[in-house]
Each structure stands twice: as structure tokens, then as C-alpha cells.
Amino acid sequence: MNKVITRREFVRGASWAVLGAAVRFPGDRQDVSPSSRVVLIRQEGALDASSKVNEEVIQQMLDEAVMRLLDQDSPAKAFSLLVRPGEVVGIKSNVWSYLPTPPEVEGAIKRRLMEAGIKEEDIGLDDHTVRTNPLFQKATSLINVRPLRTHYLAGISGCLKNYIMFAESQPDLHPDSCAELGSLFLLPQVKGKTRLNVLCALTPQYYGRGPHHFNRRYVWAYKGLIVGQDPVAVDAVGLSLIMAKRRQELGPAQEIPPVPKHIRIADQKYGLGTSDLNRIELVKLGWTDGMLI
């Protein structure tokens, strides 16, 4: 049996320790490697009052985040480190009807890929049919982009869970709180190809109810993007944001969305990245009101 994490550890505030991470982002980081850098960028103008996405602001946010992530002084230089001319690139998006990846974010990524020398016909954008999509079958690079939300089984749906459409059988990944989602990144169609993970925290969902696990009462205008090359670190940051919001809105007893163990397992069993917040360099840019983490 896996290490048992009980309600008592959560009550003691030690949940992050047993999940494989620190309870809060520490002041003194240890052994941070470049691959575990995560950029959280927020802009107040990313959404208007009706939550309509501002395409121009989104482009600026993506550019700034990727430049900072890769220590480059222009978007072109930054994206040229991610992909090479002549490559075939698949953008793995998410079309969940209640909270899809905003087209403005998809468009911002595609625009920079083309500027980095990728032909438009060599860029794929897909979700449910990535496994059989000919372009994704010959893709040499993948960009992983999706919204941040809670999930009944996995705790959160983040960049790790976004690749479930590459699986031959999705229900096979559901047991034990989707514990083995990390295995998706070892599939031949995926392994070693993910260049960038963009977790959209523009309107994250911190709680779910009803058959569809969605109600607009439980999303909020955070107006952020969480960007990194390490999908585990990106999801760990996303989880910390969801936990902070749940603590604020639902109270400490419901801080943890049960049970996001797949993030720790993706780190410790599959070696995909860093789940320990002590070892993640979180760079925060832009709007700071209601940052939460």
C-alpha cells in the first residue's frame, strides 16, 4: 500500500510534507534547478468585467512569462529555444465545454511558434483525438496548455492530467485518484517531446458540484498564467493556488481537493519533475492583488 495520508496530517498542517512538498513556498530555496522554474504571471487587464479574454494582453503575458522562464530578452529568442524550424508541433489543448482553453491563449502560442520557424501546416491543435491525429503522431514537439480546475478523482486537472487523451483507455488511468497519470509522459507518442506547459489560471475553478463538477459560483477571475517546462512543478504550483483559494472560501477542513497524489507520484515514481515547493523557483510577475501564493 502507498503511504497513507490521513485527515489528521491535514489537520496538523503537514499535508504538503507527506504529499512530497513543503506546506508553503519557503523563503530560502534549496537546490533549485533551471528546469523547476515556474513563472506565474498575472495582469488585471487579461479579462474584462464579463470575463472576456483580452487577446493582446494574453500575448504580452505569454511572451513575458516565456522570456523570464528561459532568461531571454525577446519572445522570438525564447521560443527558438523551445522549437526548431522544420519541426512538427502539436498543441495539446483542452475543450471541456464549461472551462476550455481560451482560443486567445492557443492563438498566442501558435503565433510565436510560427515566428520561430514552424510552418502553419505543421502546427496541430487538438484535444480528444490527439492519439489518432496524424499530425500529433508525427509531432516532434508538444506544447501542453489547459485551464486549472479541481477534479473529482484527481484532485486537480492540470498539465499532467491534460495528456490523458494520449492513453488507449482513459478509465484505466482513473483508479486510486488517477495516481498513475505520470505514466502518460512515458508513452512513445509523448516521451521527451513536451517543450512548454501553460496552465491557464485566468478563471480557475476551486470546487466542483453536480454531475459535471462545474458551477460558475466556484470559479474566480485570477487572471493568471502558470508557465514552465516541468509539468510536475507547474501542477504543484497550480495545486497550491487551488488549496489557498479553498482555504479562503471553504475553510481549512476542505483545503485539499481529494486526493492530488498523482503530482507527487509523477515526481517520485516517474521522475518527470519536481513536486516539492522547496525545490521550485517560482517567479511571480505582474498584478499582485489577491495573489494567494
Add this chain to the structure above:
Amino acid sequence: MLSPSFVLLFGLLMPQAGGTVTDFSKILPKSILGWEAVQKDAVYDRQTLYDYLDGGAEVYLAFDFKQAFVRKYSGPGQNEIALDIYDMGSSAEAFGVFSCDRQDEDAGIGQESEYGPGLLRFWQGPYFVSVTVGGDEREAEKAILALGRAAASCLGPAGEKPGLLQCLPPEGLRPNRSCYFHSAINLNNRFFISSENILNLSRQTNCLLAEYGQSPAGPVHLLVVQYLEEGQAPAAVESFLQSYLPQGRETGAAQTDNKKWTMAKVYKNYAAIAFDAPSREWAEQFLSSLQFQEK
């Protein structure tokens, strides 16, 4: 009031035991308060429910779910209402799936219901129903409630709640915070206990989670699990104590870090656990007041 011809049609078409929910297609309204049915009605079963509910299918599959009927309605501002009718196989199962997610005010529809912005949930007989909107909740509210009433009129007679509820002591019980289920997924989404299935819950176990009291320090939670065989209950409690309450392995009780008491007891094929009781004596007396039926 329903017309005699509608009642006759309803009687002829209403899905009977062993029937199919596709008959709802003929008796549910195609139009309501300016909202029009769009797309083709859909029906999902235990194999295909994953196609409809992303991540939520297991919640229903953990019950005795049979089929789901789905109709979408389009209205102002490209809003879409989804009417879902789930045949849960029995009224106890329909109550169960309803009870696990209660949070809003009573809407007076079906046997028990609740409505909060954008989400109506109710149960009647073996059916659990949800009516949801993805967009502007205010524009859709009247249509959601009207659609719920129309659907309830098609669902046939009321059914019984699970008999296991009768074991609960009435004093201090918060009925709207009591839920019935079978599996760890439902327990953890309501009251997280453990990352692992330390009580060996499954579709074969019947479980109640109930809340007691209005104390500012928080309620006492009572978990009751009915196992198929007597030997399963002590094994489950031993597993629980080992993982959750190791200092209580000898006595079945211990004070936890929040200065409250947790106690576990076995009675034949039942396990009962009180969480966050004010004292050991209170927990002992409380668990002794449970009225278990013979299996």
C-alpha cells in the same frame, strides 16, 4: 393540473423497471419558457458514461447506476441548459447520489431537491435529476426550475430512502448533512479521511456519513459502514485504527491533535466511527445509541 390524456400517455410511456430511459424523449417538453431542445437526445450506460462526464462518471458508477438520459436546451445569449436524468436502479441509490452533494436551499421539486445559481438537483423514485446551465444563471433560473418541475412529473411514484438511515440517533442529527454511499470516492469528497481505502469500501458496502450538533467548534461526524459479512467489519476497523488512530488500537478511541476524540466500534457486520467528539464518554454513549438492524 395534468390533463387526463397526459396522464394516460405518461402511464404508457414512463420507463418501467427494467425499461429504458429513452422513453423520456417522448414525454419531456421540447420547449419551455423560450428555451428549445437542441441536438439529439442522448442516452449513456455504464460503459459510455465516461463519454459524457469528464471525471464525474466514477461517482455514478460507484452506485448502481443504469442509464442516463440527456437533453440540451438552447436559450438567450447562446446559453445552454443540460437536463440529465439518471436511472440509479433504486430509490435508495437515487437518494444516495443526491445526498452526497447537498449544499443549497430546498427547491420543492421531487422527493427532495436543492437549487443554487445554475444548478438544480433532485431525486424521485429511482431517478436522480440535475439541471444545469453553463452560462448566465440569472437568465436561466426560471427555465431551470420549470424544467425540473416538468421532469419530476414524468418520474413516477416516490420511493423509499435507504433503510440504513434508521440506525441514526435522531437527537442532534442534521438531516440535510447526512449522506448515503458505497465507495471511498464519495466519502473523500464529502469528508476526507485517507488517501488510501483503509476501510475497504466498495460497491458492496453501504455507508452513511452524518453530522451531529451545531457546536461552534464544528460538528461531530459519524461514519457507519455496513459490510456483507461479519468478519469484514473488525478487519476494517483494525485497518482504520492502524492507519488513522494508532494510539487507539487497544481501546478503539484516542484524542486527536485538535483535542477532540475519535472512536471506532464494531457491531456484527457494522463498523461505526465518531470523529471529533467532545469527549471519550460522549463518543461512547453516542455510538452505543446507534440502532443497528440484523443483516
